[in-house]
Amino acid sequence: MSDIDSYLEEYRRAREAELAERQPWTRRKRPWDAVRNFFGGKDSQEHPATAPIDTPDYAPPEEEIAAPKKRGWRWWTLRGLGLGIGLFLAIIIWLAITAPLSKSLEPIAAPEITLTTSDGRPIARNGAIVRDPVVAEDLPDYVKQAFLAIEDRRFYEHWGVDPRGVGRAIWSNVAGSGLTQGGSTITQQLAKISFLTPERSLSRKAREALIAFWMEAWLTKDEILERYLSNAYFGDNVYGLRAASLHYFYRQPENLKPEQALMLAGLVQAPSRYAPTRNWDAATKRDKLVRKAMVAAGFMTQAEVDALPVPVLDVRNKRKAVPVGTHFADWAMPQARELTETSYATLELETTLDSRLQRIAQRAVQRGVTGDTQVALVAMRPNGEVVAMVGGRDYKTSQFNRAVQAERQSGSAFKLFVWLAALRSGMRPDTVVDDSPIESGSYRPKNAGEKYIGRTTLEEAFVKSSNVVAVRLYNRLGSEAVSREARNLGVTANFIDGDPSQALGTASTSLIEMTAAYAALAGNQYPVTPTAFAEGEQGWFDWLFSGPESFDRQMRDDMQQMLRAAVNRGTGRAAQLAIPNYGKTGTSQDNRDALFIGYAGEGADRLVVGVWVGNDDNSPLAGIQGGGLPARIWKRFMAQALKGSAPAGKRQAPAKKTAPSKEPPAKPKPGDAANDDLPSIANDNEDGDEKTRIRLDENGLVISRKIDGRNVRLRLGNDEE
Numbered sequence: 001m002s003d004i005d006s007y008l009e010e011y012r013r014a015r016e017a018e019l020a021e022r023q024p025w026t027r028r029k030r031p032w033d034a035v036r037n038f039f040g041g042k043d044s045q046e047h048p049a050t051a052p053i054d055t056p057d058y059a060p061p062e063e064e065i066a067a068p069k070k071r072g073w074r075w076w077t078l079r080g081l082g083l084g085i086g087l088f089l090a091i092i093i094w095l096a097i098t099a100p101l102s103k104s105l106e107p108i109a110a111p112e113i114t115l116t117t118s119d120g121r122p123i124a125r126n127g128a129i130v131r132d133p134v135v136a137e138d139l140p141d142y143v144k145q146a147f148l149a150i151e152d153r154r155f156y157e158h159w160g161v162d163p164r165g166v167g168r169a170i171w172s173n174v175a176g177s178g179l180t181q182g183g184s185t186i187t188q189q190l191a192k193i194s195f196l197t198p199e200r201s202l203s204r205k206a207r208e209a210l211i212a213f214w215m216e217a218w219l220t221k222d223e224i225l226e227r228y229l230s231n232a233y234f235g236d237n238v239y240g241l242r243a244a245s246l247h248y249f250y251r252q253p254e255n256l257k258p259e260q261a262l263m264l265a266g267l268v269q270a271p272s273r274y275a276p277t278r279n280w281d282a283a284t285k286r287d288k289l290v291r292k293a294m295v296a297a298g299f300m301t302q303a304e305v306d307a308l309p310v311p312v313l314d315v316r317n318k319r320k321a322v323p324v325g326t327h328f329a330d331w332a333m334p335q336a337r338e339l340t341e342t343s344y345a346t347l348e349l350e351t352t353l354d355s356r357l358q359r360i361a362q363r364a365v366q367r368g369v370t371g372d373t374q375v376a377l378v379a380m381r382p383n384g385e386v387v388a389m390v391g392g393r394d395y396k397t398s399q400f401n402r403a404v405q406a407e408r409q410s411g412s413a414f415k416l417f418v419w420l421a422a423l424r425s426g427m428r429p430d431t432v433v434d435d436s437p438i439e440s441g442s443y444r445p446k447n448a449g450e451k452y453i454g455r456t457t458l459e460e461a462f463v464k465s466s467n468v469v470a471v472r473l474y475n476r477l478g479s480e481a482v483s484r485e486a487r488n489l490g491v492t493a494n495f496i497d498g499d500p501s502q503a504l505g506t507a508s509t510s511l512i513e514m515t516a517a518y519a520a521l522a523g524n525q526y527p528v529t530p531t532a533f534a535e536g537e538q539g540w541f542d543w544l545f546s547g548p549e550s551f552d553r554q555m556r557d558d559m560q561q562m563l564r565a566a567v568n569r570g571t572g573r574a575a576q577l578a579i580p581n582y583g584k585t586g587t588s589q590d591n592r593d594a595l596f597i598g599y600a601g602e603g604a605d606r607l608v609v610g611v612w613v614g615n616d617d618n619s620p621l622a623g624i625q626g627g628g629l630p631a632r633i634w635k636r637f638m639a640q641a642l643k644g645s646a647p648a649g650k651r652q653a654p655a656k657k658t659a660p661s662k663e664p665p666a667k668p669k670p671g672d673a674a675n676d677d678l679p680s681i682a683n684d685n686e687d688g689d690e691k692t693r694i695r696l697d698e699n700g701l702v703i704s705r706k707i708d709g710r711n712v713r714l715r716l717g718n719d720e721e
Contacts, residue, residue, distance in 0.1 A: 111127050111128060111130045111340075111346055111347070112125060112126070112127035112128060112129055112130070112346045112347075113125070113126055113127050113333070113336050113337070113340065113346075113347050113348075113349060114346075114347070114348045114349070115329055115332055115333065115336060115348075115349055115351050115532075116348060116349070116350050116351065117350075117351060117353045117354065117355040117358070118350060118351065118352060118353060118354055118355075118387075119354075119355055120350070121355050122348075123326060123328070123329050123351070123353065124325060124326065124329030124330075124332075124333065126329075126333050128237050128238070128239050129236075129237055129238045129239065129243050129247065129346070130238075130239045130240050130243050130346070131240055131242035131243040131246065131346075132242055133226060133227070133230035133240070133242070134226055134229050134230055134240070134241050134242055134253050134254075135226060136222040136223075136225050136226045136229075137222065138254050139229075139253060139254060140254070140256065140258075140261070142258045142261055142262075142299070142300070143241075143253060143256055143261040144225065145294065145297070145299040145300075146258075146261045146262045146264070146265035146290060146294065146299075147186070147225075147228075147229065147265045147268070148186075148297070148299075149265070149290065149293040149294045149296070149297040149299055150265050150266060150269075150289065150290045150293045151186055151189070151265070151268065151269075152185045152186040152187075153293075153297050154185075155185065155186050155187075155221065155225070156221055158185060159213065159216050160185060160187040160188065160209070160212030160213045160215065160216040161185060161187075161188065161209050161212055161213070162185050184208075185212065186224065186225065186228050187212040187215055187216055187224050187228075188208050188209065188212045189228060189232075190212075190215065190224060190227055190228045190231070191208050191211035191212045191215060192208055193231055193232070193233075194227075194231065195207075195211055229241040230242070232268045233268070233271045234247075234248075234264065234267045234268065234271050234275075235267055235271035235272055235274065235275030235277075235278070236271075236275050236277055236278075241253045241264065244264055244267070245260070245264065247315065248260075248263075248264065248276060248277070248313055248314075248315060249311070249313065249314050250314040250315070250316050251314075257311070258300075258308055259308040259309055259310065259311040260311045262287055262290045262291060262294065262308070262311075263276065263283060263284075263286075263287045263290070263311045265290050266283070266286035266287050266289065266290040267283070267286070269286070274286045276313055277313065277315060284310065287311075291305045291308070292305075325395060325399065326389075326395055327389055327390065327391030327392065327395055327399070327401040327403065327404075328351075328353055328358070328386070328388075328389040328391075328532070330391075330399065330401060331389065331391075331401060331404050331532065332351055332353075332532030332533070335531065335532050335533060336349050336532075336533070339533060349533065350533075350534075351532045351533060352381075352385040352386055352387055352531070352532055352533060352534055353386070353387060353388065353389070353532070354387040354388060357379060357387050357388040357607075357641050358387075358388045358389075360388070360637055360640045360641055361377050361379060361388040361389070361390050361637055362390060364377065364633050364636040364637040364640075365377055365390050365393065365611075365633055366393070367633075367636070368629050368632065368633070369393060369613065369629070372615060372616070373613060373614070373615055373621065373624075374392055374393060374398075374402055374613070374614060374615065374616055375390070375392070375393060375402075375611070375612065375613050375633065376390060376391055376392065376401075376402035376403040376406070376511050376611070376612045377389070377390040377403065377609065377610070377611050377612075377633065377637065378390075378403040378404075378511055378512050378515050378530075378609070378610050379607050379608070379609045379637070379641070380515060380516070380519055380528075380530060380607070380608050380609075381519075381523075381604075381606065381607070381608070382519050382520075382522040382523025382525075382528070382599070382606055382608060383519075383523060383525075383528065383535065384516060384519060384528040384529050384530045384531050384535075385531060385533075385534060385535070386512075386530055386531065386532055387607070388637075389401075389403055389404075390403065391403045391404065391405075400616075402511070402612065402614075402616075403510070403511045403512050403610075403612070404510060404511075404512050405510070406510060406511070406612075407493075407508040407509060407510050408508060408509070408510075408511075408588065408592075408593045408612070408614060408618075409505050409506055409507070409508060409509075409588035409589065409592065409593050410505040410507075410509050410514050410586050410588070410593070410595060411504065411505040411585075411586035411587045411588040411589075411593060411594075411595060411626060412465045412467075412470075412504065412505060412571075412584065412585055412586045412587060412626065413505060413514060413584050413585065413586030413595050413596075413597050413626070414486075414502070414503070414504070414505030414507070414509075414514075414586070415462065415465065415470050415503070415504075415505070415584065416517065416518065416521075416559075416563075416584055417482055417485040417486040417489070417491070417517075418470050418473050418474055418477075418482050418485075418503050419458070419462055419473075419559065419562065420485045420555070420559060421473070421477045421481040421482045421484070421485045422458060422473050422477060423555045423558050423559060424481070424485070424552075424555060425477055425481070427458055428458070428558060429457060429458050429459035429558050429561055429562055430457050430458070430459065431457065431458045432455055432456070432457060432458075433455075433456060433457070433458055433461050433469050433472065433473070434454070434455060434468075434469070434472060435447075435452050435453050435454060435455070435456045435460075435461055435464075435466045435468060435469050436452050436454050436468065437450075437452060437468065438468050438471065438472070443471065443500045443501060445467045445468060445471055445501070445504060446467065446468070447464075447466055447467050447468060448465070448467070448587075451464075452466075452468070456469075458562075459561065459562045459565055462562045462565070462566060462570075463562070463565045463566050463569060463570035463571075464570060464571070465566070465570065465571045465584075465585065467504055470503040470504060471500045471501075471503050471504070473503065474500050474502070474503035475500055479495070479496075479497045479498050479499065479502070480497070482502070482503065483495040483497075483502075486517070488526055488527065488549070489516075489517035489520045489521075489526050489527055489528075490513060490516050490517055490520070490526065490527035490528060490529065491509055491513055491514070491517055492509075492513065493507035493508055493509045494507065494508075495507055504589075505586060505588065506588075506589070511595070511610045511611075511612045512530050512610070513530075514595070514597055514610055515530075515597055515608055515609070515610030516528040516529070516530050516608075518583075518584075518597050518598065518599060518608055518610070519599070519608040521551070521556065521559060521560065521563075521582075521599075522582075522599040522606060522608050523606075524550050524551055524556055525548040525549065525550050526548060526549055526550070526551075527548070560582055563582035563583060563584060563598070564580060564581070564582050566582075566583065566584055566585070567581055567582065567583050567598065571585040571626070571627040572584065572585050572596060572598070572626075572627055572631055573627070573631075574627055574628060574631035574632050574635065575596055575598060575627075575631040575632070575634045575635045575638075576635070577600055577635060577638055577639060577642075579600060579601070579642065580600065581598055581599070581600035581638065582598050582599055582600070583596060583597060583598020583599070583631075583634070584596070584597060584598065585625070585626030585627040585630070585631060586626045587625045587626045587627075590620045591620045591621045591624065591625065592614060592615070592618055592619070592620055592621065593612065593613075593614045593621075594612070594613045594614065594621055594624045594625050594626045594628065594629065594630050595610065595611065595612050595613075595626050595630055596610075596611050596626050596627070596630040596631040596633075596634045597609070597610040597611070598634065600638055600642060601642050605642060607638065607641060607642065609634055609637060609638065611630040611631075611633045611634045611637075612630065613629050613630050613633075
């Protein structure tokens, strides 16, 4: 052995001894080791300080290699418990977000809203028939028992999901007895109608079960039953036990007779099929099953069930007939839903529609329109309150609202914004402009009939509706200046920067939007938002920080001067009235759209009216331009609308004479809604401002009150249902 080999052998032994004392092949713990071990990760590389020196032919002793530790039951238990807690918290958060308990207190169907004209005439009715929720402790036992017997016999025993009930339902279907309820508990049914869609899938059933457990944990059994009975569907567009008992038997649910309660309980499984007003035989057959279920559940004896008579319907449906629908009502109803909070109340909302002006508008649009050509008209006050609307020649034939939904080119009516931009830049009506042909550039429009007058004034170019002047102004002022004027006045069209054709109204807009833009000039405030309901007066604080803007006096006077000139001696002469009026014609490319928009009248009588004529297939009109038929329809409407009439909503509609009824009035039954105590009736409120009124008519109690400037009527009568 050489000296070098001896040295190496001695060094190896010394190193092995040192490593044995330091517990070789172990390493220092690091903060992230616990995390890595939890997810099954491998240990990090050995720290260099504890690694043996790499020497030739060296191998650590087998006893120095630590055997991997086995993961025992405690390790798996702790990690399983952690995952379970995390999953549970995730489910709780999901339920709190997607299934708020307060939602089960809301009606599942939008309550009924009746829209009326400004003089009180009903024009549309929409929504479900709902009434106030029921209170479980106020209901007779047999009312609650009837629903439990046929829907969820073990309601007070399970925790939202009933395995025994599911098994019993399966056995019943196999055996064909047909006596027991379905597999879903009342809690699951409430979860379904309040939070979920009607889809049939395993995932929906799983969510239904989770929400049922969630509701059982936070609500009492009676609270769950109350919410279920208050929201269940009973057919005939009726939701909730109170509405159903009044609709079918004209009784409050607290006064239902046993045979009536049993029939109502049988309807919830298939309301449309079992509604007794539509299918009496199916309803009575279902009623027999409920009676058997009452005996099977031990709620009644066979003798008691046999003694029950067949229930007698008492449907007192005296609802006023309303039109099938109108373009205005279709437009106004979504606004009504936004104005009213979710509740069980049946509301009657007064709109801004003037019944007299609406009749005038409908007559005005019928003359002169032939073939498949369509027409639309919208009339509003300068503040945006719509008083008349015609969305087409016949609503029954087409419900498409061309005054609101159709987006078409506005043609020269758009020149209002070009001229406003010119006035804002410092020009005046007598500013000289060039009305000669455009012979350079990629876009070279022509005037109508290729008539040009050379050097002229800004006013004269507007009167003649010069296309070349409009394009030259657009190029000179810039697209941003013109678009800004349109945006300020509420036009939301998609403008293309640098496109001079937009000066001629090639951007698509709606008639109601363009009419509202002209209303801004008529009322000297912008933007104007068209609305179907009277707006309340704006408070001083709101006016200071978010009030509407107004035009410079000189700018507005100059624009009105040109609008009046366009009617008196320009393209709008066919719309001229005996009183001052202002307006502008519009004809789109290839005569596909023809418009006239303008205003007339003073003070509260001022009306802003827009008329559009065109074809739904966007085909050219034969010989129709904005200064022709649309202007004549506009004049026809205005000439009748402004004959010294009072403002909309100030006249009382004449009462219709009706022949006395030959039938004697129905006598209320004991326990009927008619026998309920009525609240005291007062003519006006204590301040004497006549904002709140209570009256009793043939349909029940009506409370009228102005809320934020809007007339709202709350009808409490039950005989309508």
